[in-house]
Every structure is written in C-alpha cells, then in structure tokens.
Amino acid sequence: EAQVTQNPRYLITVTGKKLTVTCSQNMNHEYMSWYRQDPGLGLRQIYYSMNVEVTDKGDVPEGYKVSRKEKRNFPLILESPSPNQTSLYFCASSSGQGYSPLHFGNGTRLTVT
C-alpha cells in the first residue's frame, strides 16, 4: 500500500531535549516536505527536499533541521525544542510532476513543556 509513515503520532517532551520525528514513504517520490499546522495559521512549510541531499527552507525553518540521505526518508530534527514548537506536524511526499498530489502522513502531535 502506498503510504507516508510518520512516527511518533504523539510526543510530549521538555524544553531543550533533542528529538527526531521520522518520515518514510514507499512511493519512490522525489519531493518530500514538512509542515506544521497551528489554529488560525493553516499549514506552514518548514523544510522541503526535491531529491536526495537536496533540501531547502520553507516558510518557518527556524529551530528545525532536516536531512535527506535516502530517497524514502526525511526526518525532522528539533535540536532544542521550545514551547512555541508545540504543534501538529505533517510530512508529505509527491512525485512533483504536474498535477501529482501530495500524500500526507498521519501527523505528529508534539507538545513541548
């Protein structure tokens, strides 16, 4: 089954404790992206990647890191989480061509205390 898998689904952590949210897709998609969603602000792009070893900042990259060492994986790293990073996070992938849609993971609800 074609899918984007994110883990964990829920995460509660404390300020400053490094964490990684994993994202994996099995569709051989070139394009992968991370979004955060906050009430009233919609989906905002954090980072995206157009292929292996190619990453770029989205609209709200501060406080986040990503890597794309393999085509299927695109982890999101918070080196020193802060309470303003409490949010709902989505990973998504696409072939990137024309009208190809984004496929989303189930989301990760992160709380930083």
Added chain:
Amino acid sequence: RKEVEQDPGPFNVPEGATVAFNCTYSNSASQSFFWYRQDCRKEPKLLMSVYSSGNEDGRFTAQLNRASQYISLLIRDSKLSDSATYLCVVKGDSSYKLIFGSGTRLLVRP
C-alpha cells in the same frame, strides 16, 4: 497579501444545500490547482484537482478563473459527512512547492 487566500468560514448549511467556496491566488504564473479536504486533527487528503476547463466529480464541481486568479469549489446536495475544512492549494510556476490556503470550514447540519 497572502499568496493563497480563503474565507475561513465557518459555512453552516443544512443537509441538501448547495454551497460554494472561493479561493484567490496572487501568483499569475501558478500552474496547478487543487482542493484538499481535512477532517479535524487528521491529515489533508486530495479532494480534486482543478483543471482549466473546470471539472466535476459527483456532487463536487471545481472551476478555475485564470484572468481573475481564483478557483472555486461547489458542493451540491450537501451531506453531513461533507463537514470538514477545505483547503485551496496552488502549485507555483517552476518548482514543486505547493502553497496552502488557511482553509474554509464547512458545517452541514441535519
């Protein structure tokens, strides 16, 4: 000005009603357009793509007006299960990047 703008709603309509949402975009070079549906606390899912000639999928009709830079979604014979947030999505001119509107919330009441 936001790149993609939507009326946040909520639109509160009775079952069986027809409801329409509009979305405006600022980049005239945008090439691809979509409507996504998002249920509460769940991931967005593609509802339909929006083609230049307009397209229909059952009770849903999408239109694109390039001259005025807006897209629309029409839902006929609303069902309770249509209650969700509808996201307008625009793809840029030369990149893979998709830009999301903030969404329009629809509530269909019995």
